[in-house]
Amino acid sequence: MPALPSVMRQVYFDGAGGPDVIRIGEAPVPAVAPGKVLVEVVAAGINGPDCVQRAGRYPAPAGESAIPGMEIAGRIIAVGEDVKDLKEGDEICALVGSGGYAEYVLADAALCLSKPKSLNLIEAAGMPETAFTVWDNVFTRGKLKAGEIFLVHGGTGGIGTTAIQLAKAFGATVITTAGSPEKCAFCKTLGADYVINYRTHDFVAEIKTITAKKGVNLVLDIVGGSYISKNISIMGTEARLVQIAFQQSSKAEVEFTPMMVRRQTLTGSTLRPRTLAQKAEVAAGVRDNVWPLVEQGKVKPIIHATFPLEDARQAHELMESSAHIGKIILLTGK
Ligand SMILES: NC(=O)c1ccc[n+]([C@@H]2O[C@H](COP(=O)([O-])OP(=O)(O)OC[C@H]3O[C@@H](n4cnc5c(N)ncnc54)[C@H](OP(=O)(O)O)[C@@H]3O)[C@@H](O)[C@H]2O)c1
Numbered sequence: 283m284p285a286l287p288s289v290m291r292q293v294y295f296d297g298a299g300g301p302d303v304i305r306i307g308e309a310p311v312p313a314v315a316p317g318k319v320l321v322e323v324v325a326a327g328i329n330g331p332d333c334v335q336r337a338g339r340y341p342a343p344a345g346e347s348a349i350p351g352m353e354i355a356g357r358i359i360a361v362g363e364d365v366k367d368l369k370e371g372d373e374i375c376a377l378v379g380s381g382g383y384a385e386y387v388l389a390d391a392a393l394c395l396s397k398p399k400s401l402n403l404i405e406a407a408g409m410p411e412t413a414f415t416v417w418d419n420v421f422t423r424g425k426l427k428a429g430e431i432f433l434v435h436g437g438t439g440g441i442g443t444t445a446i447q448l449a450k451a452f453g454a455t456v457i458t459t460a461g462s463p464e465k466c467a468f469c470k471t472l473g474a475d476y477v478i479n480y481r482t483h484d485f486v487a488e489i490k491t492i493t494a495k496k497g498v499n500l501v502l503d504i505v506g507g508s509y510i511s512k513n514i515s516i517m518g519t520e521a522r523l524v525q526i527a528f529q530q531s532s533k534a535e536v537e538f539t540p541m542m543v544r545r546q547t548l549t550g551s552t553l554r555p556r557t558l559a560q561k562a563e564v565a566a567g568v569r570d571n572v573w574p575l576v577e578q579g580k581v582k583p584i585i586h587a588t589f590p591l592e593d594a595r596q597a598h599e600l601m602e603s604s605a606h607i608g609k610i611i612l613l614t615g616k
Contacts, residue, residue, distance in 0.1 A: 286311055286320075286359065291614070292349055292384035293594045298338025301598040306591060309349075312381075312388045319368055320360040321389050325407035325588070326382040327353040328597050328610040329440065330527065331554065336598065342380045343555045351382020352554065354389070355397060355407035356616065365391040373397040375406040377414055377561065379554065383594060385614045392562035395569060398576045401583070408583035408609035412444035413572050414553055415526060418564045420445055420502055421452070421571070423549055424524045428453030430499035433489065433516070435459045435509065437469040437477060438607040441526070445502055446472045447581040448572065454500075457492060459485050461604070468607050472584075489516040497521060497544075507531035514540050514548075525550030584608025590615065 289308045296303045314320040332350045334340040342348050355375035358368055368374070368391055375397060376389035397406045420426050420434075426449060434445040437458030449456045450473040459480040460466045466477040476492050478485045489498060497518030503509055507530030513523050517540065525548070541548060553561065575581040586606040589597040590613055597610050 286386075290385035291591060292381070293351070293591060293612075294349055295336050298336070301336070301595045301602070303336060304595040304598060306594070309384070311386045314360040314362045315388060316363040317365060317391055318362045318388045319358045319365060319374075319391055319394060320362075321354060321356045321374065321376065321387050322359045322616050323354045323356040323382065323385055323387055323614050324403040324616050325355050325614070326351045326384075326612045327408045327411055327440075328594075328601050328612060329353065329411050330601070332383075333598055333602055346380035349381040349384060351378065351380065351384065351387070351612075353377055353407060353410040354382040354387055355403040355409075356387075356614075358394075359386075362391070367391075368394060373403060373406075375403075375410050377410040377553075377565070383591065383612055385591075385616060390558055390562075392558060393565050395565065395573060398573060400577055400579050404588060404611055404613065405583050405585055407611050408440065408585055409444075409576070411553075412440045412583070412609075413568045413576075414561070414564050415441055416445045416448055416502075417568045417572050418553065419524045419526055419551060420449065420500065422564075422567060423551060424500045424502065424522050426452065426454055426500050429455075431455045431457065431493060431497075431518075432500045432502070433457045433459075433485075433498045433513075434502045435480075436504050436529075437472075437474060438465040439504070440609045441502070441504065442469075443472060443584045443608045444581070446474050448575070450474075451575050451580045457489060457498065465607060486512050486516050493518070500524070502526065504528075505530045507534050510534045511537045514538070514546065517544065517546050519544045520546070522547045522549065526552075586610055588613050 376394040504527035506528030
Protein backbone atom coordinates (compact mmCIF):
# COMPACT_ATOMS: atom_id res chain seq x y z
CA MET A 283 0.00 0.00 0.00
CA PRO A 284 1.34 3.50 -0.85
CA ALA A 285 1.86 5.88 2.11
CA LEU A 286 -1.31 7.69 3.12
CA PRO A 287 -1.51 11.40 2.36
CA SER A 288 -2.19 13.61 5.38
CA VAL A 289 -4.82 15.78 3.68
CA MET A 290 -7.69 15.00 1.34
CA ARG A 291 -10.26 16.84 -0.76
CA GLN A 292 -13.79 16.94 0.59
CA VAL A 293 -17.06 18.73 -0.09
CA TYR A 294 -18.54 20.99 2.58
CA PHE A 295 -21.46 23.39 2.92
CA ASP A 296 -20.64 27.06 3.45
CA GLY A 297 -23.76 27.68 5.55
CA ALA A 298 -27.28 26.49 4.82
CA GLY A 299 -28.96 27.15 1.48
CA GLY A 300 -29.19 26.15 -2.16
CA PRO A 301 -26.58 24.25 -4.18
CA ASP A 302 -24.52 27.49 -4.32
CA VAL A 303 -23.34 26.88 -0.71
CA ILE A 304 -21.45 23.78 -1.86
CA ARG A 305 -17.65 24.18 -1.68
CA ILE A 306 -14.65 21.89 -2.01
CA GLY A 307 -11.84 22.14 0.51
CA GLU A 308 -9.13 20.20 2.25
CA ALA A 309 -9.27 18.30 5.54
CA PRO A 310 -7.04 15.87 7.41
CA VAL A 311 -7.39 12.23 6.35
CA PRO A 312 -9.28 10.52 9.21
CA ALA A 313 -7.34 8.12 11.44
CA VAL A 314 -8.59 4.55 11.56
CA ALA A 315 -10.32 3.57 14.80
CA PRO A 316 -11.44 0.34 16.51
CA GLY A 317 -14.30 -1.37 14.72
CA LYS A 318 -13.78 0.81 11.66
CA VAL A 319 -11.97 0.73 8.34
CA LEU A 320 -10.45 3.63 6.44
CA VAL A 321 -11.70 3.62 2.85
CA GLU A 322 -10.15 5.29 -0.17
CA VAL A 323 -13.38 6.49 -1.76
CA VAL A 324 -13.80 5.90 -5.48
CA ALA A 325 -17.46 6.96 -5.68
CA ALA A 326 -20.14 8.37 -3.38
CA GLY A 327 -23.90 8.26 -3.87
CA ILE A 328 -26.02 11.42 -3.65
CA ASN A 329 -29.23 11.13 -1.65
CA GLY A 330 -32.23 13.37 -1.06
CA PRO A 331 -31.34 13.83 2.62
CA ASP A 332 -27.94 15.31 1.56
CA CYS A 333 -29.88 18.12 -0.15
CA VAL A 334 -32.15 18.58 2.87
CA GLN A 335 -29.05 18.66 5.12
CA ARG A 336 -27.50 21.29 2.82
CA ALA A 337 -30.69 23.37 3.09
CA GLY A 338 -30.31 23.31 6.89
CA ARG A 339 -33.37 21.17 7.62
CA TYR A 340 -31.70 17.80 8.40
CA PRO A 341 -28.60 18.20 10.56
CA ALA A 342 -26.15 15.31 10.80
CA PRO A 343 -26.91 13.16 13.87
CA ALA A 344 -24.85 13.68 17.03
CA GLY A 345 -21.33 12.28 16.66
CA GLU A 346 -21.31 12.65 12.86
CA SER A 347 -19.43 15.34 10.94
CA ALA A 348 -21.30 17.99 8.92
CA ILE A 349 -19.56 16.71 5.76
CA PRO A 350 -22.28 15.23 3.53
CA GLY A 351 -22.39 11.75 2.07
CA MET A 352 -24.10 8.64 3.45
CA GLU A 353 -22.92 5.94 1.02
CA ILE A 354 -19.62 5.18 -0.66
CA ALA A 355 -17.65 2.54 -2.50
CA GLY A 356 -13.90 2.16 -2.58
CA ARG A 357 -10.87 0.25 -1.30
CA ILE A 358 -9.99 -0.44 2.31
CA ILE A 359 -6.59 1.06 3.08
CA ALA A 360 -6.42 0.59 6.86
CA VAL A 361 -8.21 -1.74 9.24
CA GLY A 362 -8.98 -0.86 12.87
CA GLU A 363 -8.61 -3.08 15.92
CA ASP A 364 -11.37 -5.65 16.43
CA VAL A 365 -12.22 -5.80 12.73
CA LYS A 366 -12.55 -9.30 11.40
CA ASP A 367 -13.47 -10.44 7.87
CA LEU A 368 -12.15 -7.25 6.20
CA LYS A 369 -8.60 -6.52 5.07
CA GLU A 370 -6.54 -3.90 3.28
CA GLY A 371 -7.24 -3.88 -0.45
CA ASP A 372 -10.80 -5.19 -0.15
CA GLU A 373 -13.27 -3.47 -2.47
CA ILE A 374 -16.41 -2.62 -0.54
CA CYS A 375 -19.41 -0.33 -0.42
CA ALA A 376 -20.75 1.00 2.85
CA LEU A 377 -23.37 3.05 4.57
CA VAL A 378 -21.59 5.86 6.44
CA GLY A 379 -23.06 8.30 8.95
CA SER A 380 -21.45 11.29 7.21
CA GLY A 381 -18.36 12.30 5.25
CA GLY A 382 -18.89 10.29 2.08
CA TYR A 383 -18.23 13.25 -0.27
CA ALA A 384 -14.48 12.96 0.32
CA GLU A 385 -11.40 11.11 -0.87
CA TYR A 386 -11.18 9.09 2.37
CA VAL A 387 -13.81 8.16 4.92
CA LEU A 388 -14.10 5.98 8.02
CA ALA A 389 -16.72 3.27 7.74
CA ASP A 390 -18.04 0.97 10.45
CA ALA A 391 -16.91 -2.54 9.57
CA ALA A 392 -20.40 -3.83 10.36
CA LEU A 393 -21.89 -1.57 7.67
CA CYS A 394 -19.49 -2.59 4.88
CA LEU A 395 -20.63 -4.94 2.13
CA SER A 396 -18.29 -6.64 -0.33
CA LYS A 397 -18.49 -5.19 -3.81
CA PRO A 398 -20.65 -7.61 -5.79
CA LYS A 399 -18.78 -9.18 -8.73
CA SER A 400 -21.62 -8.03 -11.00
CA LEU A 401 -20.93 -4.33 -10.27
CA ASN A 402 -18.06 -1.89 -10.61
CA LEU A 403 -17.27 0.47 -7.72
CA ILE A 404 -19.24 3.33 -9.27
CA GLU A 405 -22.36 1.18 -9.44
CA ALA A 406 -21.71 -0.23 -5.97
CA ALA A 407 -21.67 3.30 -4.52
CA GLY A 408 -25.32 3.64 -5.53
CA MET A 409 -26.46 0.58 -3.59
CA PRO A 410 -26.13 0.92 0.22
CA GLU A 411 -28.68 3.64 1.02
CA THR A 412 -31.41 2.24 -1.20
CA ALA A 413 -30.70 -1.43 -0.39
CA PHE A 414 -30.73 -0.78 3.38
CA THR A 415 -33.85 1.41 3.14
CA VAL A 416 -35.82 -0.91 0.87
CA TRP A 417 -34.85 -4.10 2.71
CA ASP A 418 -35.75 -2.62 6.08
CA ASN A 419 -38.96 -0.84 5.09
CA VAL A 420 -40.44 -3.09 2.42
CA PHE A 421 -39.46 -6.50 3.76
CA THR A 422 -38.72 -6.23 7.51
CA ARG A 423 -41.20 -3.50 8.47
CA GLY A 424 -43.63 -3.84 5.55
CA LYS A 425 -43.49 -7.68 5.53
CA LEU A 426 -43.96 -7.95 1.75
CA LYS A 427 -44.59 -11.54 0.69
CA ALA A 428 -44.66 -13.33 -2.68
CA GLY A 429 -48.04 -12.97 -4.35
CA GLU A 430 -48.87 -9.67 -2.63
CA ILE A 431 -49.58 -6.38 -4.40
CA PHE A 432 -47.05 -3.64 -3.66
CA LEU A 433 -47.42 0.07 -4.49
CA VAL A 434 -44.27 2.19 -4.50
CA HIS A 435 -44.53 5.89 -5.21
CA GLY A 436 -41.71 7.57 -7.14
CA GLY A 437 -40.73 4.53 -9.21
CA THR A 438 -37.78 6.17 -10.96
CA GLY A 439 -36.05 7.49 -7.82
CA GLY A 440 -33.13 5.72 -6.21
CA ILE A 441 -35.53 4.11 -3.76
CA GLY A 442 -38.20 3.36 -6.36
CA THR A 443 -35.87 1.69 -8.88
CA THR A 444 -34.49 -0.59 -6.16
CA ALA A 445 -37.90 -1.30 -4.63
CA ILE A 446 -39.41 -2.32 -7.98
CA GLN A 447 -36.58 -4.75 -8.77
CA LEU A 448 -36.45 -6.29 -5.29
CA ALA A 449 -40.20 -6.68 -4.96
CA LYS A 450 -40.36 -8.40 -8.35
CA ALA A 451 -37.43 -10.66 -7.42
CA PHE A 452 -39.38 -11.70 -4.30
CA GLY A 453 -42.51 -12.50 -6.32
CA ALA A 454 -44.77 -9.50 -5.64
CA THR A 455 -46.98 -7.70 -8.14
CA VAL A 456 -45.67 -4.15 -8.40
CA ILE A 457 -47.61 -0.96 -9.07
CA THR A 458 -45.68 2.30 -9.22
CA THR A 459 -46.21 5.99 -9.92
CA ALA A 460 -43.98 8.29 -11.97
CA GLY A 461 -44.24 11.78 -13.43
CA SER A 462 -43.72 11.46 -17.21
CA PRO A 463 -44.31 8.96 -20.04
CA GLU A 464 -40.53 8.37 -20.28
CA LYS A 465 -40.28 7.64 -16.57
CA CYS A 466 -43.31 5.34 -16.74
CA ALA A 467 -41.75 3.41 -19.64
CA PHE A 468 -38.52 3.02 -17.68
CA CYS A 469 -40.37 1.58 -14.68
CA LYS A 470 -41.80 -1.07 -17.00
CA THR A 471 -38.28 -2.04 -18.11
CA LEU A 472 -37.44 -2.61 -14.43
CA GLY A 473 -40.30 -5.08 -14.18
CA ALA A 474 -43.15 -2.99 -12.75
CA ASP A 475 -46.48 -4.66 -13.61
CA TYR A 476 -48.52 -1.43 -13.62
CA VAL A 477 -47.22 2.14 -13.91
CA ILE A 478 -49.40 5.19 -13.31
CA ASN A 479 -48.42 8.66 -14.52
CA TYR A 480 -49.53 10.55 -11.43
CA ARG A 481 -49.55 13.86 -13.30
CA THR A 482 -52.18 12.70 -15.82
CA HIS A 483 -54.04 9.96 -13.95
CA ASP A 484 -55.67 9.57 -10.52
CA PHE A 485 -53.71 6.74 -8.89
CA VAL A 486 -56.61 5.98 -6.53
CA ALA A 487 -59.04 5.30 -9.39
CA GLU A 488 -56.42 3.36 -11.36
CA ILE A 489 -55.56 1.10 -8.42
CA LYS A 490 -59.21 0.42 -7.63
CA THR A 491 -59.54 -0.86 -11.20
CA ILE A 492 -56.25 -2.81 -11.17
CA THR A 493 -57.09 -4.57 -7.89
CA ALA A 494 -60.84 -4.94 -8.57
CA LYS A 495 -61.37 -2.79 -5.43
CA LYS A 496 -59.55 -5.29 -3.20
CA GLY A 497 -56.69 -2.85 -2.67
CA VAL A 498 -52.95 -3.31 -2.32
CA ASN A 499 -51.13 -5.14 0.49
CA LEU A 500 -48.28 -2.69 1.01
CA VAL A 501 -47.53 0.94 0.15
CA LEU A 502 -44.06 2.52 0.34
CA ASP A 503 -44.67 6.27 0.30
CA ILE A 504 -42.30 9.24 -0.01
CA VAL A 505 -44.93 11.91 -0.71
CA GLY A 506 -47.13 12.24 2.40
CA GLY A 507 -49.61 15.18 2.55
CA SER A 508 -52.67 14.46 0.46
CA TYR A 509 -51.27 11.01 -0.41
CA ILE A 510 -51.80 9.72 3.14
CA SER A 511 -55.60 9.47 2.90
CA LYS A 512 -55.37 8.34 -0.71
CA ASN A 513 -52.94 5.55 0.18
CA ILE A 514 -55.12 4.37 3.06
CA SER A 515 -58.17 4.36 0.78
CA ILE A 516 -56.58 1.90 -1.69
CA MET A 517 -55.08 -0.41 0.94
CA GLY A 518 -56.78 -3.74 1.49
CA THR A 519 -57.41 -5.80 4.62
CA GLU A 520 -54.35 -6.15 6.90
CA ALA A 521 -52.40 -3.90 4.49
CA ARG A 522 -49.39 -1.87 5.59
CA LEU A 523 -48.35 1.74 4.83
CA VAL A 524 -44.66 2.50 5.33
CA GLN A 525 -43.84 6.21 5.21
CA ILE A 526 -40.18 7.07 4.54
CA ALA A 527 -40.40 10.71 3.44
CA PHE A 528 -42.80 13.64 3.23
CA GLN A 529 -41.90 15.31 -0.05
CA GLN A 530 -45.30 17.05 -0.10
CA SER A 531 -46.02 17.51 3.63
CA SER A 532 -45.90 15.72 6.99
CA LYS A 533 -49.30 17.20 7.85
CA ALA A 534 -52.66 16.15 6.48
CA GLU A 535 -56.32 15.76 7.29
CA VAL A 536 -56.69 11.97 7.15
CA GLU A 537 -59.74 9.71 6.81
CA PHE A 538 -58.74 6.88 9.14
CA THR A 539 -61.86 4.71 8.86
CA PRO A 540 -60.31 2.17 6.43
CA MET A 541 -57.39 1.72 8.86
CA MET A 542 -59.79 0.60 11.58
CA VAL A 543 -62.24 -1.36 9.47
CA ARG A 544 -59.60 -3.15 7.39
CA ARG A 545 -57.11 -3.59 10.26
CA GLN A 546 -54.35 -1.73 8.44
CA THR A 547 -50.94 -0.84 9.89
CA LEU A 548 -49.42 2.62 9.45
CA THR A 549 -45.69 2.86 10.15
CA GLY A 550 -42.48 4.42 8.92
CA SER A 551 -38.82 4.87 9.71
CA THR A 552 -35.60 6.74 9.18
CA LEU A 553 -32.23 5.03 9.01
CA ARG A 554 -29.58 7.60 9.84
CA PRO A 555 -30.27 8.21 13.56
CA ARG A 556 -30.36 4.50 14.44
CA THR A 557 -27.68 2.89 16.59
CA LEU A 558 -24.80 1.01 14.99
CA ALA A 559 -26.23 -2.27 16.28
CA GLN A 560 -29.61 -1.53 14.65
CA LYS A 561 -27.96 -0.57 11.35
CA ALA A 562 -25.73 -3.66 11.53
CA GLU A 563 -28.87 -5.77 11.78
CA VAL A 564 -30.18 -4.17 8.59
CA ALA A 565 -26.78 -4.70 6.93
CA ALA A 566 -26.92 -8.39 7.81
CA GLY A 567 -30.39 -8.63 6.24
CA VAL A 568 -29.11 -6.93 3.08
CA ARG A 569 -26.04 -9.20 2.96
CA ASP A 570 -28.12 -12.36 3.29
CA ASN A 571 -31.16 -11.45 1.20
CA VAL A 572 -30.36 -8.67 -1.25
CA TRP A 573 -26.71 -9.24 -2.14
CA PRO A 574 -27.27 -12.72 -3.66
CA LEU A 575 -29.80 -11.14 -6.06
CA VAL A 576 -27.33 -8.38 -6.93
CA GLU A 577 -24.59 -10.99 -7.50
CA GLN A 578 -26.96 -12.84 -9.85
CA GLY A 579 -27.69 -9.61 -11.77
CA LYS A 580 -31.39 -9.74 -10.83
CA VAL A 581 -31.15 -6.40 -8.98
CA LYS A 582 -28.85 -3.63 -10.16
CA PRO A 583 -28.40 0.04 -9.38
CA ILE A 584 -29.56 2.42 -12.10
CA ILE A 585 -26.87 5.08 -12.52
CA HIS A 586 -28.25 8.23 -14.14
CA ALA A 587 -25.13 10.42 -14.06
CA THR A 588 -21.69 10.80 -12.51
CA PHE A 589 -19.95 14.04 -11.56
CA PRO A 590 -16.43 14.72 -10.29
CA LEU A 591 -16.31 15.73 -6.61
CA GLU A 592 -15.66 19.33 -7.73
CA ASP A 593 -19.05 19.38 -9.47
CA ALA A 594 -21.11 18.36 -6.43
CA ARG A 595 -23.10 21.56 -6.91
CA GLN A 596 -24.32 20.46 -10.35
CA ALA A 597 -25.04 17.01 -8.94
CA HIS A 598 -27.30 18.51 -6.26
CA GLU A 599 -29.00 20.73 -8.85
CA LEU A 600 -29.78 17.64 -10.94
CA MET A 601 -31.04 15.76 -7.87
CA GLU A 602 -33.40 18.60 -7.00
CA SER A 603 -34.63 18.97 -10.59
CA SER A 604 -36.06 15.42 -10.42
CA ALA A 605 -34.97 14.95 -14.05
CA HIS A 606 -32.93 11.90 -13.07
CA ILE A 607 -33.84 8.21 -13.23
CA GLY A 608 -32.02 6.24 -10.54
CA LYS A 609 -28.84 7.38 -8.83
CA ILE A 610 -26.46 10.33 -9.16
CA ILE A 611 -22.86 9.53 -8.18
CA LEU A 612 -19.81 11.64 -7.29
CA LEU A 613 -16.36 10.44 -8.39
CA THR A 614 -13.20 11.27 -6.45
CA GLY A 615 -10.83 10.33 -9.28
CA LYS A 616 -9.23 7.68 -7.05
N1 LIG B 1 -36.65 7.26 5.71
C1 LIG B 1 -35.58 6.72 5.16
O1 LIG B 1 -34.93 5.83 5.72
C2 LIG B 1 -35.14 7.18 3.80
C3 LIG B 1 -34.00 6.61 3.21
C4 LIG B 1 -33.64 7.03 1.92
C5 LIG B 1 -34.40 8.00 1.26
N2 LIG B 1 -35.47 8.54 1.90
C6 LIG B 1 -36.29 9.56 1.22
O2 LIG B 1 -37.06 8.91 0.23
C7 LIG B 1 -37.31 9.82 -0.83
C8 LIG B 1 -36.94 9.16 -2.14
O3 LIG B 1 -35.53 8.98 -2.15
P1 LIG B 1 -34.81 8.77 -3.54
O4 LIG B 1 -33.38 8.59 -3.26
O5 LIG B 1 -35.54 7.77 -4.33
O6 LIG B 1 -35.03 10.22 -4.18
P2 LIG B 1 -35.10 10.62 -5.70
O7 LIG B 1 -34.11 9.81 -6.46
O8 LIG B 1 -35.03 12.10 -5.75
O9 LIG B 1 -36.53 10.15 -6.17
C9 LIG B 1 -37.72 10.71 -5.75
C10 LIG B 1 -38.70 10.57 -6.89
O10 LIG B 1 -39.99 10.89 -6.44
C11 LIG B 1 -40.74 11.28 -7.57
N3 LIG B 1 -41.90 12.03 -7.09
C12 LIG B 1 -41.94 13.29 -6.61
N4 LIG B 1 -43.21 13.60 -6.27
C13 LIG B 1 -43.97 12.51 -6.55
C14 LIG B 1 -45.37 12.21 -6.44
N5 LIG B 1 -46.24 13.13 -5.99
N6 LIG B 1 -45.79 11.00 -6.79
C15 LIG B 1 -44.93 10.07 -7.25
N7 LIG B 1 -43.61 10.31 -7.39
C16 LIG B 1 -43.14 11.52 -7.05
C17 LIG B 1 -39.77 12.06 -8.44
O11 LIG B 1 -39.92 11.77 -9.81
P3 LIG B 1 -41.12 12.33 -10.73
O12 LIG B 1 -41.98 13.20 -9.87
O13 LIG B 1 -40.51 13.11 -11.83
O14 LIG B 1 -41.77 11.09 -11.19
C18 LIG B 1 -38.41 11.47 -8.04
O15 LIG B 1 -37.86 10.67 -9.06
C19 LIG B 1 -36.52 11.08 -0.55
O16 LIG B 1 -37.40 12.05 -0.01
C20 LIG B 1 -35.51 10.62 0.48
O17 LIG B 1 -35.11 11.68 1.32
C21 LIG B 1 -35.86 8.13 3.13
